Amino acid sequence: MGDNGVVTEHLDVLVVGAGLSGIGAGYRLQTMTPNRTYAILESRDSLGGTWDLFRYPGVRSDSDMMTLGFPFEPWNEPDAIADGGKILDYLRETARKYGIDQRIRFGHKVVGASWSTPDARWTVTVEHGAERLELTCSFLYLCSGYYDYERGHEPDFPGRDSFEGRVVHPQFWPGDLDVAGQKVVVIGSGATAVTLVPALADRGADVTMLQRTPTWITSLPRRDRVRDIVQRALPVGAGGTVVRYKNVLTTMAFYELTRRRPKVARSLLSKGATRSLGSATMVADHFTPTYDPWDQRLCLVPDGDLFEALRSGRAHVVTDTIETFTPHGIRLASGRELDADVIVTATGLRIKLAGGIDIVVDGERRATRDLTVYRGTMFVDVPNLAISVGYVNASWTLRSDLASRHLCRLLTHMEHHGWRIAVPRAPEGMAARPLLPLDSGYVRRAGDELPHQGDTAPWLMRQNYLLDRRDMLRGDITEAMSFSR
Template sequence: MEKSSTNHVHDVIIVGAGISGINAAHHVQRKLPDSEYLLLEGRDNIGGTWDLFRYPGIRSDTDLHTFGFGWQPWQEGRAIADGDAIAQYLRNTAERDGIYSHIRFQHRTVAANWSSELELWTLEVETKSGRVELHTRFLILGTGYYDYNEPLQAEIPGLSDNFRGTIVHPQFWPKDLDYTGKRVVIIGSGATAITLLPNLAKKASHVTMLQRSPTYIMSIDNATGGSWIHKLLPRAWAFKLDRWMFMWMIIILYNFCRLFPERSRAALEGAVAKQLPKGVPMDPHFRPLYKPWDQRVCFTPNGDFFESLQGGRAHVETAHIKAMSSDSILLDNGKALEADMVVTATGLKFCIGGHIHITIDDEEINLADRYAWNSAMLQDVPNLAFMMGYVNASWTLGVETSCQLVCRLLLHMRKKHYSSVIPRLPKGFSMEPRPIWNLDATYVKKAQGFIPHCGNTGPWRGRTNYFVDLWKARYGSITKDLVFRAVKP
């Protein structure tokens, strides 16, 4: 493959045109308007997750008022929306904000090398016409947290060897898959499984959600935009207020669950019990073994999950898989689930950095070996930021704090005539590692050896909540545990 290059140097290159990359681009062009930036996207379209995932009913697992941008509020009359609506919102926002013209589609970043001598990143980028080299002073990774190329392999005995039906992973849903009249078993109990069940039940003969252990499920009224606020205030103002109310609601819910786990458990389980069909027991199907928010609470808009159970089109089984036969799943409780199709909704495979081969002076670095400075930069890695969302709130709020922090840092560097910045632990300081995502979910536990970690003190600590983190991003120290280098004369 022919390789071409250019000596032109960009001020900032952002990798990824999903919700993280678009947010970063907005803040860069707004706060550093004279900076030259590019946004590189490996796919043909904008949207990231919302352009990739195609499984039936794909939707957000948090409300769109906080998942959308604060600078361009979500203005549809529903809190949780489908993937197509989210992708269209991102496209419209990028065009309206002038970001679209900065995007280079079908530009997949393969490698990035930092030169200490030149104080530049050199990116190797794969395009339709060959590989090119691009240069930038600062690199922002808006590549999300999961692997776009490979799913998390489900550890199910005999699935690939014995089962003769259709096996599907939600991340790679076939475009023309027909499951009409099929017996479908969804393996998993997270947000994806809870989204899939009511949507598959519309066509399948029957859908079973098979889980090893249950999760907390909360029904919400999905209609927004009809309150007295919307009758009194201009549309844009009213939806901004909706965003603030949803932010506070999630924070209050999360902290209440943490402070009063037994009361929270009773409230959540009590609401579920009222929506179950007669004869369906709470235990073991809807009584989680963990405390609320040790794993994420799953939302079902307008209770569509429970409606499917009420109609008899679907049911839940709680057991471990013992073995697979050609047309059924054998459980450790002695039951056998007949199946024409198995959907492995068991989580996503973590991948920070989108498989970009990152080197410093041609020496490979492992991102998982690094502590994260303010959950936005990496220990001993110059001029590089990555976008990471919350586990107890929407992804976008976490990205927002990182964007504010990074742009403030870039302005500081410009003012002081610095060419590079490196997060660095104080010499001789002993840091205790903490997970960057403190969730008890199996797929998160499996990923701990492959993602950066936080520390237990100072700017190395993980995030707490949006309002605290936003204050730190805007007004906290911009120099602690950072090493700056001046522009060479």
């Protein structure tokens, strides 16, 4: 017991979050640094993170599962784009198979972390029900993603209280909602909206996607035929690696095309949408944004399910702005009225980096907006703390796994040399740049809270798996780092 009666326990590494990143971190810690003690603290009552929280109809991966899945436990289901329930089952099974689930402490919400240089350790404050605990650790690893799990982005729509139907945010989808025979308006045009619209249409709803501005959308096959051929020809491990790199290189190539030849990328996406919809006019009116592809996140629809729902008349799209909610629907700026029994506000997520944890270093609070990243895994002048953040232009797991392996390399180096403290140090006068290369609404809204990146390696938060793999797995682990005992 501590002086105030709180329970104290020391571990070598504390991992915060039991989603994709936390489960992957557990595997890397127990295989690459097996002599270290670790625990995973999860605020919710179940593992899975995003895939346990989001239960809206049609929820699915927006990356292929050969790269979203763990490299140490290849995805073996036939679908390359998987439903959320299957992903959650995969995470549960992986955690059980490697004993990672035995390291998870559910209902443990981390609310604060305070570093002491004289003690070379973090004191982590945890809420567990009505009890407040303190744990200490030599290294703190934040695998809590960057979404606010407690609330989504909810614009203040005029007249909302006058609407007599039901208003639902996808992040908190009610299990009792039956949309069959209902008129449903989905507000939004991002990844959640384009997933919901065909799924609700399949459930018998008359669905309208109401968007303020269009989004770039691409269709990919739900089944990866190349993967099917490779897996018949090669053993599971080798085949998985081949397909994984095929998908990495394909994704990187298209992203580079959007950066270097945006007009070509626009043309390719528009032609693909026209083929799927059978209407160049509809594409021009509703699926041709003013921005270039990947200035905001590109939306994926497997087997063109959104386009098929629109073409068949089971769903509709309207591009307009909202004037006000009415008792029976929404009145638009154009004067048009959309009748609705249910309105779904697929208006986006809120970013909360580091899980909103209050970080204090030697008595000084360190706000995330004042921090600069190091290799995208640590922060300048913050000792013995790492963070797992995925890519915005590719699979989350690609980068989160690199972060965990880099951390294990660092821990091994510290052990070999007897170091107790590792902290990145930046050169004087280094230019600061925005962390994420997107102009998406959720990024703009969080602009004042996000850390910064520098203008050169190792201070860049790159969106390039091959370069990151080289530097994080084989680069100089001591570069720009200060070590002490």
